Amino acid sequence: MRTNWLLLTLLGLCCVPGLAWADEAKQPNIILIMCDDMGFSDVGAYGGEIETPNIDRLANEGMRFRTFYNNAKCEHTRASLLTGHWWHHVGASANVVYSAPTFGEMMRDVAGYRTLMVGKWHAGQTPYKRGFDRYYGLTDGCCNFWNPGHAREDEPEPAKKKVRRWAIDDQEFLPYTPEDKDFYTTDAFTDYAVEYLETYKEETKPFLLYVAYTAPHYPMHASEEDIAKYRGKYGEIGWDKLREQRFAQQQKLGVLPPNATLSPRDPGLPGWDEIPEADRDWWDLRMATYAAMIDRMDRNIGRILKKLDDVGKADNTVIFFLSDNGACEDSSDRSTVKRSMPWEVTSYLTQGRNWANASNTPYRKYKTTDYEGGTRTPMIAWAPGRIQPGSFTDQAGHLVDFLPTMLDLAGADIEHDLPGVSLVDALQGKASPRPGPIYWQFGKAQAIRDGDWKLVKYGKTNWELYDLASDPTELNDLAATQPKKVEQLNAQWQAWWKDKGK
Numbered sequence: 037m038r039t040n041w042l043l044l045t046l047l048g049l050c051c052v053p054g055l056a057w058a059d060e061a062k063q064p065n066i067i068l069i070m071c072d073d074m075g076f077s078d079v080g081a082y083g084g085e086i087e088t089p090n091i092d093r094l095a096n097e098g099m100r101f102r103t104f105y106n107n108a109k110c111e112h113t114r115a116s117l118l119t120g121h122w123w124h125h126v127g128a129s130a131n132v133v134y135s136a137p138t139f140g141e142m143m144r145d146v147a148g149y150r151t152l153m154v155g156k157w158h159a160g161q162t163p164y165k166r167g168f169d170r171y172y173g174l175t176d177g178c179c180n181f182w183n184p185g186h187a188r189e190d191e192p193e194p195a196k197k198k199v200r201r202w203a204i205d206d207q208e209f210l211p212y213t214p215e216d217k218d219f220y221t222t223d224a225f226t227d228y229a230v231e232y233l234e235t236y237k238e239e240t241k242p243f244l245l246y247v248a249y250t251a252p253h254y255p256m257h258a259s260e261e262d263i264a265k266y267r268g269k270y271g272e273i274g275w276d277k278l279r280e281q282r283f284a285q286q287q288k289l290g291v292l293p294p295n296a297t298l299s300p301r302d303p304g305l306p307g308w309d310e311i312p313e314a315d316r317d318w319w320d321l322r323m324a325t326y327a328a329m330i331d332r333m334d335r336n337i338g339r340i341l342k343k344l345d346d347v348g349k350a351d352n353t354v355i356f357f358l359s360d361n362g363a364c365e366d367s368s369d370r371s372t373v374k375r376s377m378p379w380e381v382t383s384y385l386t387q388g389r390n391w392a393n394a395s396n397t398p399y400r401k402y403k404t405t406d407y408e409g410g411t412r413t414p415m416i417a418w419a420p421g422r423i424q425p426g427s428f429t430d431q432a433g434h435l436v437d438f439l440p441t442m443l444d445l446a447g448a449d450i451e452h453d454l455p456g457v458s459l460v461d462a463l464q465g466k467a468s469p470r471p472g473p474i475y476w477q478f479g480k481a482q483a484i485r486d487g488d489w490k491l492v493k494y495g496k497t498n499w500e501l502y503d504l505a506s507d508p509t510e511l512n513d514l515a516a517t518q519p520k521k522v523e524q525l526n527a528q529w530q531a532w533w534k535d536k537g538k
Contacts, residue, residue, distance in 0.1 A: 063147070063242040063446050064419070065353040067340070068438070070117070070246075071333060072110065072156060072178075072253035073387075073403060074414075075363035075395025078330055082414040083286035083397065085278075086266075086327045090338035091416065094357055097425045098418030099463060102291055104433040105485075106361050108403060108410040109478045110177055110253075111158045113360040113435060118159075118166075120439030120454045122475060125537025130176055131160040139439045140167025143244045147446035150241050152232045154225040155248030162203040168246075172228040174221070175208070176200040178250060181221045181257035182381045185213025195255065195372040195384035220259075222251050222329070226336035230343045237347035244442070247340065251333040254366060254386040258328035260379045266327040271320030274308025275394045276301060282397040290428060291414075296508040298398045299409075305390055323391045325378040354419040354445060356438070362410045363387060363395035365402040398509050406476040406483035406492050408510055423463050431462035432485070434474050473525075475532045484529040491525040499526060 079088040081095035107113040107123055115121075115128035119136040126136045143149040144167050153168040156177070163171040174184065180194040184202065187193040202212035214224070229247050236243060270278065283298040301307065311319060337357075344350045367388040376383035387395070392402050396409035403410050415433065417423060436456030443450045444458035461468035473486035483492040488505035501515040501522050515522050 062352060063149070065242045065244070065349055066143075066149075066442055066445060067245045067247065067344075067353060067355045069249070069337060069340075069355065069357045070155075071249045071251060071330075071357075071359050073361060073364045074252055074330065074359040075392065075397070076359075076399060076409070076412055076414055077282045077286060077397040078252075078363070078395050079334075079414060081289070081416065082291050083282040083289060085269075085281070085285075086330050086334075088330065088334040090334045090341060091357060093341075094355060094418040095416045095426075097420070098355075098416055098423045099427045099429055100291055101415040101417070101433055101462075102293065102428060102430050104358065104413050104415035105411050105474055105476075106359065106413045106435055107478065108361045108406055108476060108481060110156075110360055112478055114156075114158050114248075116435040117360075117438055120436050120451070120456055121537065122436065122455060122532070124477065124533070125535075129160075130158060133160045134166070138163075138166045139244070139442055140246070142167070142439065142448075142451075143442055143446065144169065147443065147448040148241055149446065150236055150239060150243040151246075152229075152236075152243060153246040153248070154228045154232075155246075156250050157203075157248070162206075162208065164203065164206050170205060170228075170232055172204050173202065173225060173248070174200055174250060175203050178253050178255075179221065180255060180381060180384075181250070182379075183213060183219060184221065185209075185211030188213060188215070188217060191217070192382050193372065194381040195370060195376070197370070220257075220332075222249055222333050222336055225249060226339050229340055233340070233343045233347055233349070237349070242352075242446070243349075249333050249336075252326050252329040252387070254364065255370070255383065256322060256325040256329065256378050256385040256387060257383065258325045258332060258378055260377070262328035262332055263321070263324050263378060265331065266324035268320060268324075270323040270327075270391075271316045274311075274316075275390050276308045278394045279397045282394065286398065292398065293430075293505075293508045295506065296398055297511065299400045299509045299511060302389070302393045302400070305393060319388070319390070321378070322385055322388050325385065326387045326391065326395075351420050354417065354422070356415070356417055358415040359413045361403040362399070362412070363392035363402060365389040365392050365404075400510055401494075404478060404481060405494055406478065406481040407494075408508070410481070411476060411483070417459070417463055419463070424465060427465065429462050429465070431459065431468060432470065432474065433459055433462070473528060473532075475529060477533060482529060482533075484525050484532070486525060486528065489521060489525060491522060491529065501525070 077083040112123040112128040115123040118138040157175040179200040183194040366386040370384035373382040399409035401407035401409040441459040476483040480495040
């Protein structure tokens with residue numbers, strides 16, 4: 037039997053001997069880490085030059101998904117992630133009360149887990165009221181990283197869109213003004229995550245820890261020291277060469293289908309060589325800050341991994357890492373003091389469309405669209421002794437798969453009405469066919485993927501049809517030559533949209 041397993045391992049067809057998830061007496065701990073507005077190619081494991089050794093470690097010791105999908109927008113992603121349902125069946129907004137149980141409720145009340153959360157919630161109520169035993173974080177969408185509240189003594193008023201609600205367990209704050217002048221949201225979220233791991237280290241029940249970072253969502257905020265690490269690097273290369281460089285690295289790593297091609301620079305965007313020399317330093321600052329935010333998030337993930345080792349829980353823990361949507365094309369500057377630096381509370385820069393196009397390499401478009409650049413996310417799964425190190429899967433996954441996966445890992449019954457599938461088979465290197473298409477809708481964006489066919493549109497334009505098996509980056513629209521396929525997929529999408537899940 038062992039000889040057969042070794043042979044299969046050499047062939048790359050299975051993971052490790054004796055692998056068993058749901059039937060194990062000891063349920064695994066689960067850590068779900070999600071970052072915010074980060075593109076497909078930003079981390080090293082998916083082709084980026086940003087230093088992300090801890091995320092890369094998870095990838096090298098675990099499994100990378102080549103095809104995993106989000107909902108292209110913050111609150112809509114969270115609705116499907118947390119409930120396991122299509123967002124329009126449960127609601128999605130900064131004030132929504134989800135009409136289905138969250139994975140916090142299901143994993144605590146059905147599977148018997150200790151449920152913990154830090155970071156961005158972006159819904160109504162609070163995590164504490166929706167199944168999480170402990171919570172610290174931002175219940176809204178985005179905030180000033182240095183100070184999410186009002187001015188502290190001897191400091192200017194922080195730049196913001198509006199005052200954001202925070203919560204600590206059952207307490208809510210509006211505003212939340214931290215006393216510590218060295219406060220930084222990414223660090224603060226991790227402080228609480230590490231504290232929770234320490235607090236409950238002696239418990240025999242398993243834990244579920246959901247870490248929802250706001251990095252690298254705007255505003256672009258990072259320390260002067262962190263930014264200095266990347267300063268000048270992006271101005272030297274520019275976004276066109278950066279895309280080419282990342283694409284070449286993606287091909288080398290094997291994170292793309294072998295026939296993937298690099299999409300052209302987004303129409304309407306200038307080439308780097310068209311940017312005046314006087315403006316290049318400012319563009320460099322934006323991308324250097326964005327990189328610094330991801331770098332610091334990675335170091336904080338390293339803190340969580342270290343604490344997991346320190347408390348002796350690593351060997352029985354499954355970790356997932358992904359982004360909530362593609363990089364954001366917002367190119368505004370909402371700083372309250374002109375030319376404020378990103379280490380100042382008066383700064384409020386965004387990454388900008390030009391760099392976001394590079395972040396989403398090799399795919400087209402951005403957050404809020406249902407093209408691959410908006411919806412495809414890096415997704416990594418890590419579980420020592422259970423997932424084959426350095427493995428890849430072409431399983432097409434979606435956010436709705438997380439709840440059935442968690443229940444499966446815990447050995448609990450999977451709700452029959454959930455549209456997703458457990459990814460446990462995929463984690464073991466087995467095929468796990470989807471029960472139906474993947475659907476999207478946000479604002480003006482609509483799409484459906486059924487098998488390798490994808491129908492997508494934005495606004496009042498016509499449907500576009502792509503065969504993702506032969507055209508992963510959506511460059512060859514087949515709608516005119518495949519009208520019956522367009523009609524079929526459109527009918528499926530319309531029926532799904534009319535079904536409100538009641």
